[in-house]
Amino acid sequence: MRRTTIVVIGLSLVLTAAVTIAAGVGPYRIPPGDVIAAIAARLAGEDGDPNIATVLFRVRLPRIAAAIAVGAALSGAGAAYQNIFRNPLVSPDILGVSAGAGFGAVIGILLGLPVVVIEALGFIGGASSVILVAAVARMLPDRGNVLVLVLAGVVVGSLASAAISFVKIIADPYEQLPMITYWLLGSLSGVRLSDVLVVGPTVVVGLVPLFLLRWRIGVLSLGDDDARALGIDVGRTRVWVIGAATLVTAAVVAISGVIGWVGLMVPHMARLVVGPRFDRLLPAAILMGAIFMVVVDTLARTLARIEIPIGILTALVGGAIFVWLLSRTRLGGWRQP
Amino acid sequence: MSTRLRFEHVTIGNGGRPLVDGIDFDVAAGSVTCVIGPNGVGKTTLFRTLLGLVPPIAGRILLDDRDVATLRRTAIARRIALVPQSYQGDPGHAALDVVIMGRTARIGLFGGPVRQDEVAARRALDDVGMADLAGRPVGLLSGGQRQLVLIARALAQQAEIVVMDEPAASLDVGHRIALLRRVRAMAASGLTLFVSTHEPEQAFEVADRVAVLGPGARFEIGTAEDILTAERLSTLYATDLRLERTVSGRRVLVPAAPGHASLAERGSDAGPVPAGARPTAPMHLKKELET
Amino acid sequence: MSTSTLRRSAGLFAQLATVLALAVGLAVPAAARMVVDSSGRHVEVPDAVHRVFAAGPPAAVLLYVVAPKTLVGWPRAPRADDLPFLLPGVRDQPELGRLTGRGDTINTERLMASHPDIIIDFGTLDDTYRSLADRIQAQTGIPYLLIDGRFGNTPAALRLLGDILGVSDRAETLARAAETAFAQVDQVLAKVPATERPRIYLARGIDGLETGSRGSINTEILERVGGVNVVEGVRDAGGIAKVSPEQVITWAPDTIVTIDPKLVELLRQRPEWRPVPAVAERRIFLVPQRPFGSIDYPPSVNRLIGLPILLHLLYPQRVTSDVHAEVRTFYRLFYQVDVSNDVIDDLLGAGR
Structure with a gap:
């Protein structure tokens, strides 16, 4: 059996174990037996203990599903971006998707709109900032160059950040500002089943092009001229990757808020295990991202009596792991795009 | 494999700015064409135009009577392979994986490499004598070994035309000789080759024809004997040069003014070239200084 | 304590x-x-x-x-809605x-x-x-x-x-009213045994999952009227906290207080809030938010009116005074506006 196959099976088992443990722990104590009983009752179409059923099926499991979606999306998108931008320090935020989503959501909070609308605005903000980046990059003379795209991303991202800061100062300091702060720190505490039912399928749909084009995306890591000479339509492939990555990132950021580090760090972890070949890296990164987020979110909801915003934990855990990774991998040979 | 490749009144250029015009010649299958010319004259641009990476400013390049500029990327990649000057990709890739990437044009849009692709890649690595290093990350290989991996990648691509952009540029003497031997072997196996070089002497050893991209946008092509005259080379490189024959009959290019020969003996560690010595710096040193 | x-x-x-x-x-x-x-x-x-x-x-x-x-x-x-007050x-x-x-x-x-x-x-x-x-x-x-x-x-x-x-005269009148309000709280609380103290969750934010933890200025008034803030923060001097429905279910507050009428609806509708006793027992209390909030919004003199209102909501058997009259007096005295009974009903979310 190929090494990658073994790794994928192994990671799937770890994810299953993580989900099982995560489903069993939480502030609301449900003994393992009751968890199984509740799931059995559910499958049998019976009611069981209503409180346990609500906690399990309305709160905990949707949240675990959301964590899986967030981790898979950010890590998959991050791996693809690191590959097409040929830079290890790239994360899914590089084209301004998080800042844009943040701006959309923060406007929604400022206007006092319902949660669903805020989430939708987050998604729209994230997607449109990437579209704006692409448009800006197209207007520039050196449009074929990925560096132009990255620079346009930096510009649009900082514009969106400035806009967020502006909203922060005009927002109500007692009601809206805490909400904005929490949103920007990222959290899955308010995730509902209905969110997962929309975002889960979106993430799956968005990851499909990455899977289908896995080999071609990998060849892009050779550089544009080489990849073209090997038969790849670089521009079109890149558009598909950016489109798919933006779709999944904007979708998860809309329900989770801004969560940093995952999309940057997890692909590096996966690289350490399966190597840089993208067709092997992608499944490993997606699974590891899902595991990482399930673990971190479980910590976020159990470490203290109140929620710890997940962005704080990912930065803390992610930063530490990243330094450890740097001490183990050779980044020296990476070239700038 | 009877390829018909034809350049028809082609003008090459970058970003709409013409570099060389009047490129007009037929290429025989199984032939080796050496491309020489000073830095920045457009050798790489000529190759990029041939590969369809940049459009010609005028004229067209016909591959079996079809304009290369209108062919799809995979269609070109199945016919023409590129050996770039150097490897610019992720240094973490194993040599074998880089060679497998040569198979891309033969892998479906949504597919990945299959067993057959890996077999072809291993055979290509074996052909260049790199079978032992298949699993080693490219970043840990020497410059010469990396060049061999790129050649293996082109072989795995199974294209009948191989374009090599200054393949010897970063190689030491031993590897350079091995490389020329490899070029001859590839030509012997029926491949049509384009090789650009900074060392015109190499053309005598491998080229069926030599194409010169000169300053003032001049293009000339002919046999090495016809083209590589001391006068032409001296004009081309703006330096007084002389062609001499060694005892074995090999032709070498030397500076015409003997007074400056000592500089060459000091080798490439010579450091900054004294201002007066610059025009006559020997070829390999000149290359070192300008790359 | x-x-x-x-x-x-x-x-x-x-x-x-x-x-x-x-x-x-x-x-x-x-x-x-x-x-x-x-x-x-x-x-x-x-x-x-x-x-x-x-x-x-x-x-x-x-x-x-x-x-x-x-x-x-x-x-x-x-805001526009605050202007009439x-x-x-x-x-x-x-x-x-x-x-x-x-x-x-x-x-x-x-x-x-x-x-x-x-x-x-x-x-x-x-x-x-x-x-x-x-x-x-x-x-x-x-x-x-x-x-x-x-x-x-x-x-x-x-x-x-x-x-x-x-303006010492006016200030004195207001200060006396404030002292009376505090005194009334102390009188009522003196009669309420510790076992009858409500366990309160303050619902804020857009989804009700934002709250103030114990010891925060945002929930000071809840503790002042004898309530136990169910939200224990990471430190004694609490602040705004974000929590999950699972935690609220675990804390099992018997009372939820909010100044946002939309939250009252939201918490009643959402299935994940159903196991919370306060929701099941329909003890989600709305307190006035206009022109200023009566819990924490902002944490100022406006909180005074929260005292009698919370006493009425939390200890209905022990408080005999007329809440409408108290609200009307407060608005007239402090904000210098007259509010009708209908408006007061609306502020208190009566009939919701």
């Missing part, structure tokens, strides 16, 4: 200190008086104060209730921005252009705010006074401001 007792006695001490300091301040003779503010800073104040800049929303409310005409502008303009002329004052708290939104020139005689801040007294006050005062030459914003200090704060502004 012991911490809150401690805090109360600390508050008492601060009150005493203020009164003493005031006595000293009053002894200074006169074209410009010397006043000692709650932080012990000696500030020279003009005899007649006509224009006051409120450094933040809590100070604006304090000023509004004591001497509305002196307010030169709002740190944050009242505010005096014409005052409610239309421009939004000037805030000077303290989370980032200034007014620049010094604009502050000076509004020509205030003094600047008042009402809230936390710590070295940060003290140094900020010193700095602005040195820079602008405008006297800057800090008033202790703790809830228990409300009567003293009212009197101090009344004295500074030369």
